[in-house]
Amino acid sequence: MGHFHHFDTLALHAGQTVDDEFGARATPIYQTTSYVFPDTDTASSIFNLERGGHAYSRITNPTVAVLEQRIAALEGGSAAVCTSSGMAATFCAITAILSQGDHIVASSQMYGGNISLMKNTLPRFGITTTFVDPADIEGFRAAIQDNTRLIYGELIGNPGLDILDLDAIGAISKEHHIPFMVDATFNTPYLCRCLDHGANITIHSVTKWMGGHGVAIGGVIVDGGNFDWGATDRYPTITEPYAPFSGLNLWDEFGPSAFAMRIRAEAMRDIGPSMSPMNAFLLLQGLETLSLRMNKHLSNTKMLLEFLSNHEQVSWVSHPDLPSHRSHKLAQKYLPKGAGSIISFGVKGGRDAGKAFIENVGLASHLANVGDAKTLVIHPATTTHSRIDAEALIAAGITEDMVRLSVGLEDVRDIEADFENGFRAAKKFVGD
Amino acid sequence: MICPPKGGIIAAHNTRKITMGFSTRQIHAGVTPDPLTGSILTPIYQTTTYVQPSVDGYLSKGYSYSRSGNPTVRALELKLTDLEGGVDASCFGTGMAAVQAVMLAFLNAGDHAIISDVAYGGTYRLCKQVLSRFGVEFSFVDGSDLKAVAAAVRDNTRLFLTETPANPTMKCSDIAGISKIARAAGAVHAVDNTFLTPYYQRPLELDADVSIHSTTKYMDGHNATVGGAVISARQEHADAVRFIQNSTGSIMSPQVAWLTLQGCKTMSLRMDAQSANAMAIAEYLEAHAKVKQVCYPGLKSFAQYELASRQASGYGAMLWFEVKGGLVAGKKLMDNIKVFSLAENLGSVESLITHPVTMTHAAVEKAERERVGIIDGLVRVSVGLEDVEDLIEALDKALAQV
Numbered sequence: 001m002g003h004f005h006h007f008d009t010l011a012l013h014a015g016q017t018v019d020d021e022f023g024a025r026a027t028p029i030y031q032t033t034s035y036v037f038p039d040t041d042t043a044s045s046i047f048n049l050e051r052g053g054h055a056y057s058r059i060t061n062p063t064v065a066v067l068e069q070r071i072a073a074l075e076g077g078s079a080a081v082c083t084s085s086g087m088a089a090t091f092c093a094i095t096a097i098l099s100q101g102d103h104i105v106a107s108s109q110m111y112g113g114n115i116s117l118m119k120n121t122l123p124r125f126g127i128t129t130t131f132v133d134p135a136d137i138e139g140f141r142a143a144i145q146d147n148t149r150l151i152y153g154e155l156i157g158n159p160g161l162d163i164l165d166l167d168a169i170g171a172i173s174k175e176h177h178i179p180f181m182v183d184a185t186f187n188t189p190y191l192c193r194c195l196d197h198g199a200n201i202t203i204h205s206v207t208k209w210m211g212g213h214g215v216a217i218g219g220v221i222v223d224g225g226n227f228d229w230g231a232t233d234r235y236p237t238i239t240e241p242y243a244p245f246s247g248l249n250l251w252d253e254f255g256p257s258a259f260a261m262r263i264r265a266e267a268m269r270d271i272g273p274s275m276s277p278m279n280a281f282l283l284l285q286g287l288e289t290l291s292l293r294m295n296k297h298l299s300n301t302k303m304l305l306e307f308l309s310n311h312e313q314v315s316w317v318s319h320p321d322l323p324s325h326r327s328h329k330l331a332q333k334y335l336p337k338g339a340g341s342i343i344s345f346g347v348k349g350g351r352d353a354g355k356a357f358i359e360n361v362g363l364a365s366h367l368a369n370v371g372d373a374k375t376l377v378i379h380p381a382t383t384t385h386s387r388i389d390a391e392a393l394i395a396a397g398i399t400e401d402m403v404r405l406s407v408g409l410e411d412v413r414d415i416e417a418d419f420e421n422g423f424r425a426a427k428k429f430v431g432d
Numbered sequence: 433m434i435c436p437p438k439g440g441i442i443a444a445h446n447t448r449k450i451t452m453g454f455s456t457r458q459i460h461a462g463v464t465p466d467p468l469t470g471s472i473l474t475p476i477y478q479t480t481t482y483v484q485p486s487v488d489g490y491l492s493k494g495y496s497y498s499r500s501g502n503p504t505v506r507a508l509e510l511k512l513t514d515l516e517g518g519v520d521a522s523c524f525g526t527g528m529a530a531v532q533a534v535m536l537a538f539l540n541a542g543d544h545a546i547i548s549d550v551a552y553g554g555t556y557r558l559c560k561q562v563l564s565r566f567g568v569e570f571s572f573v574d575g576s577d578l579k580a581v582a583a584a585v586r587d588n589t590r591l592f593l594t595e596t597p598a599n600p601t602m603k604c605s606d607i608a609g610i611s612k613i614a615r616a617a618g619a620v621h622a623v624d625n626t627f628l629t630p631y632y633q634r635p636l637e638l639d640a641d642v643s644i645h646s647t648t649k650y651m652d653g654h655n656a657t658v659g660g661a662v663i664s665a666r667q668e669h670a671d672a673v674r675f676i677q678n679s680t681g682s683i684m685s686p687q688v689a690w691l692t693l694q695g696c697k698t699m700s701l702r703m704d705a706q707s708a709n710a711m712a713i714a715e716y717l718e719a720h721a722k723v724k725q726v727c728y729p730g731l732k733s734f735a736q737y738e739l740a741s742r743q744a745s746g747y748g749a750m751l752w753f754e755v756k757g758g759l760v761a762g763k764k765l766m767d768n769i770k771v772f773s774l775a776e777n778l779g780s781v782e783s784l785i786t787h788p789v790t791m792t793h794a795a796v797e798k799a800e801r802e803r804v805g806i807i808d809g810l811v812r813v814s815v816g817l818e819d820v821e822d823l824i825e826a827l828d829k830a831l832a833q834v
Contacts, residue, residue, distance in 0.1 A: 018483045021467055022495045022503050026479030031690060035470035054469050062469045281478065 007074065007190060011290050015069030029281045030062045049245055049253070049265065059268045063277040067284050071210070071220050074189040074287075075202055078225025079260035081268065082218060082280060086185060086205025087113050088273035089219030091121075093181060093203055094150065096262045097235055100126030102149040105178075107134040107164060109157030109397065112384065114183065118152075134162045135326065141172050149234060151178055155194055156186035156340050159380065159404060160397035161320050163327035166334060170198015177234075179227045185209070185371070186340045190294045197334065200227040201259065208371025209341075211286040212293050216279035221263060225256030237262055244269075293373065296409050298338035303412045304405070308345050313353075313423045313430065315346040315401060341407040342370060347422075349429030351400040354379045358403065360425035363410065363418035375408035375415050454515070454631055459697045462510030474507040476690045500678050504686040508693050509661070512651075515630040515696075516643045518663040520670035522677050523684035523692075527626065527646025528554050530660030531593075533682055534642055535559075537672040538591045538620045541567035545591040546584050548575030548605050550598035550804045551624070553793035561795075572800075575605025576736060578613065585617045594640075595624040596633075597740070599778075600752055600788040600812040601805045602727045604736045607743055611639035620669065622662075626650070626779070631700045632707075632746035636665040642673075647684075649779030652695040653702050657688040702781065702817060706749035709823060710815040716824050717753050722761075722831050724809075726753040749815040750778060758809035761834045762787065766811060769830035771822055783816035783823055 004013060016027050035054040037043035046053040054060050064082050072080040083089040090113075098104070106118055108131040118129035132139040134157050144151075151173050153164045166182070173180035182199040184192070188209045194202050204210055206218040229238040230251050238258050241247035245265060250258040268274060301319070308317045320331035320339035331339040347353040357379075358366050364375040368384060378384065381400045385393060393400065408415070452460075463474050479502075482495040495501050509521040524530040535558070539545055547559060549572040559570040573584045575594050592614045596605040607623055614621035622642040623635035629650045635643045645651060647659035664670035677683065684692075707730070714728035726733075729740035730747035740747060755761040766774050772785040776792055786792055789808050793801060801807075815823065 019468055022477065022493050023483040023485070024477045024479040024495075024503070025481045025483055026477075029476035029478055029690075030466070030469065030471050030473075031476055032466075032471040032473035034472050036465035036472050037470060054471070062471065063475075278476075281476075 008291050010070065010073045011287050014073035015066040027063055027066045027281060027284055030057070030277050032061075032277075033057050049248060049261070057277065058272050058274045059264060061274070061277050061280070063284075064275050064280040067206075067275070067280040067287070068220070070284065070287060071189075071204070071206075072222055074290075075184075075222045076189075076193050076195050076224075077202070077222035079257040080220050080222045081260050081263045082206070082220050082275040083267075084219070084273040084275055084279075085217050086183075086203070086207060086219035087117065089203045089205070089221045090114055090117060090183065092263050092267035092271065092273065093201060093221045094122065094127070094152075095125075096259060096267060097179065097237055098122075098127050098149050099237070101147055102127050103145050103147045104129040104150045104152055105140055105143040105148055106131055106151070107153035107157060108132060109134050109160050109162050110154050110183070111158045111185075114152075114154070134164050137165060137168045137172070140169055144172070144176055144178065148176070148178055151180045152183075153181075154183040154186065155192060155334065156320070156342070158186070158342075159344060159402075161318060161325065161327070161339070161342060161344065163320050163330035163334060163339065165330055166192075166194055166197035166199060173198060173200070177228075177232055186342060187335060188290060188294060190291050191337050191340065192334050195222070195224040195226065200224045205371075206283050207369070209294065209297070210290060210371075211283040212290065212371065212373055213282075213286055214369060214372035214374065215286075216282040218275050218279050218283050221260070223257055223260035227259070229258060237266075293409060294337070294341075297341035297407055300409065300412045300415070301338065301341045301343060301407045304343060304407055304415065307412075307416050307419070308343065311423065313348045313426060315348045317343065317345045319343045343405045343407060344402055345405065346399060346401040347403055347426050349401065349426055349431075351381055353426040353429035354401045354403055355382050356426040356429060357419075357422035358382075359422075361418050361422040363414055364405070364408075364422075370406040372406065373409045375410055375418075376406040378404050380404055455700045457514050458511070458631070458699050461514035462507045462512075463693065474504055474690070474693065476686050477503045478686050498686070499681055499683055502683075502686050502689070504693075505684050505689040508647075508684070508689040508696075511693065511696060512630075512645070512647075512661050512663050516625070516663040517630070517634055517636050518643065518665050518670070519667050520674075521661055521663040522670070522673050523647070523689060524660035524662070524677065524682050525684055525688075526658050527644070527648055527660035528558065529682040530644050530646070530662045531555050531624070532558060533673050533676045533680070534593070534620075534622045534644060534662055535563055535568070535591065536680065537669070537676045538622075539563070539568050540590075542588060543590040544569040544571065544586050544588045545593060546571050546573050546581060546589060547592075548594045548596065548598060548603075549573055550575075550601045550603050550806070551593070551595040552599045553788070553795045555593070555595065555624070556793075556800075557795040572804075574603075574804075575610060576603055576739070578606055578609045581610055582613050585613065585619075589617050590619050592619055592621045593624065593644075594621065595627075596743075597627050597729055597748065597750065599627065599750075600786070600793065600810060602729055602734075602750065602752065603805070604729065604739050604743075606739060607633075607635050607638040607640055611641075614641075615639070627750055628744050628746065628748050629699060629703060631703050632748060633744035636663070638743060641665050641669055647692050648777065650699060650703060652692050653699065653780055654691075654695055655777060655780040655782060656695070657691050659684050659688045659692055703746060703749070705817055706781075706815050707746050709817070709820045710749040710751055710813075711747065712820045713813070713815055713823060713827065714751050716827065717751075720831060722756050722834055724754045724756045727751060750812070751815065752810050752812045754807065754809040755811065755831070755834055757834060758807075759789075762809045762811045764834050765830045768833050769826055771818060771826035772813070778812075778814035780814070781817040783818055784814040786812040786814070788812050
């Protein structure tokens, strides 16, 4: 497959070799725990990472491997490891290189799960984080400490939709020789290949647009193969002998895939957040239509931005494709096809109006996921962020009238008609 | 026809030298480690089509299109072939699809079939309301009465279909006796072996030609899938069924086949445990003052106890009973009972309770139901794998409310 390199072809074919036994056109679902070894020597060489091969589905699985190779190809990375969820991907990627006493510089605008991981969970293991406004490039530089081992951000931030200046932060990462890890869930490789802009590792919740149908939870870590782990002694998990594998040196053995191999050898083996083969199959199926779906997500987003911007009951609309957004220029640079299909907007009438809107739309589903084929809405002030006070809401970039919208693939006329029902119900709160 | 066997234990059955025990074969037959990866389980080949190596090499790997054959479904077919002691099998989307394929394979317009007069309501409906439209004639005959079966044979009789024990009356038919009559008539004898599975009863060893299953029942065992199978003793019969299957497109999905492959691995364990539960429940019910009658082949009081014991090695986990007070009392019991679910289906680990007259056998006319013993007050029980103490306690409480 090496000679194909265009996106849609890779999305359909990368990673799959038609099985030699029967020639099945679709990837078989290897719903199995284990693999019968032909002999003990082969078994021991697979166990010692001396040769490829499958031993146990917690560590590798042939169906999951197709998804891993396909995503690596789409991202332009050297290797990928799939995990049972997007959060598992973030956790495994960070802990593969950071240990007690290490430090992260991260964007302050991220998914709540990522913030919580860095703010609450990782400090329990001696890993601390300094959060920086994604628009404050110099702030990233200033936050770097002697023990900083990772720079982390989301290309399209959550919930303010600020765009990370990848090239600028990539340059800082290079200058200080610290790997730059980007959560690319909201953009997918179809809208932007972050590895081409200074990122060294990307993370995805494959649950979202990559899978695209809201049927399976999964995550992936893509090794960019573009970071020189051996240039310093700061990354001993990659460059020093790994005792459990008879002192194997991952950097010497696997070079550009050493980081992915560390995750495979440690996180998959000792922690075990593996993706199930059935989920991999469903997510592979989703990936086959990624560009088609993204184009439709984006064209619907464009039409809804216009609809909402012109609606008398909408107090504000936020999306990086709007010139009014503070990241508009960065969106044009990194996301020329469109800056994703998440829109946030304010319903005139405040908290009660936002709530009434959500309760009176029917086609749009009220739930916490994003990136489904179906249109999803949520009112953060009464749900995801209901336990924090008004002041903290502002700090998180959330207003009481805010509705977050994940634009689906329905006919946009039906989405608009549905929203009119919500606006009608919200109308009585206007002027309160 | 176009699906090659995969060697391994199957090779043993092809030469009719089955040496391993049932529990070993229910786990291993049909399944060989994937040659590519060593995967101990057969992968789920959720694929429509198969890439051919060349025009001349078409079908050289055995598969072309998943209607005609699929490697995951094939593994299940080979397993069931082995367990029933046949030469080949086809799996279907439902048990009814399997019954229909057998009828279409062996009956033409103008032909006649003899059906045991108690059979699943769906089988009865297929004969009376569907195949009769295509000029096939049916006689519904008491399969326990060999003289009546022989008397029903006509010049154009081409198929005998026996369901034993019958759903829901538990009436047993003499498989070997009917096979003899069928052979003399030059007709095919098909046996619906769903209630007992090949673990307890192997019709092909009793000279039947074809064994039919709703794999939905004890083979799956977990209420997870709907499926069917036809296992043949002779290759020409298997080919005829496969031809109908490929022509009418009645197939099992790879996902269903894979789940059924897993279910089969514990079939003997479940059958033994569920049958033991059924025996205990039958004895409990028989001794209960509010119960008018209990029908379970394992009870000495069962009218055909001798036949049931002779042609099968177990009695299964299906039984029925009638509460004193008939339909009204029976309905009250079914509406109030805990643990048992009021539901169709049978053979699963969950205990189910069913009212055939309103549910599974509603398609059978009242007069015909009464003629064959499906009385209004008949309560059918599919005994599951729960602790028998809990099942009996649930029955006890429900009976107390009657």
